[in-house]
Amino acid sequence: SQTIHQWPATLVQPVGSPLSLECTVEGTSNPNLYWYRQAAGRGLQLLFYSVGIGQISSEVPQNLSASRPQDRQFILSSKKLLLSDSGFYLCAWSSQNRGGQPQHFGDGTRLSIL
């Protein structure tokens, strides 16, 4: 069966520090991968998605970037964190084998910027 791992679960960082959040998927190959940010009462905001290694689409201009160095690895990064980057970050995957497949989520990283 497929599993998705996200870490760390919680992170507290000072303003201006760098960020690296990692997500890996097991049990499937060539998945679509996604990064979301979830704010209370505002639903899920799509940040980045990737349909293959090195292929990244950005949805919202911001202080963050994403990379996919391996087929089942997705990384969210920042060179200098802002206070506004605080939030709950979720990684998700879906199958490319057939269209319209549902997404499956990791357990998220709660990021607090001080």
Place this chain on the structure above:
Amino acid sequence: QKEVEQDPGPLSVPEGAIVSLNCTYSNSAFQYFMWYRQYSRKGPELLMYTYSSGNKEDGRFTAQVDKSSKYISLFIRDSQPSDSATYLCAMMASGTYKYIFGTGTRLKVLA
């Protein structure tokens, strides 16, 4: 107007009640519909997945899609305190990579 509208709640019901959760949408191109359950400080968990119109049942959960009204529902029978969570609807058009989510309805089932 948002593409997907969902009442944020909270919705409080007694244990054993039938719960009805709903979403409306404006994009007639949506063909794939999902319901997720999200517990506090956890990622969303897929509950139901349906294609096009109709009903789908899985245990205590029933998902309904009415494309003519652009309206989807999730029914929970014999609700339990463990069903207390936020429920998110999501939908997707054919040929795209993007999922559009509702903001979620917070459900409380009281023992």
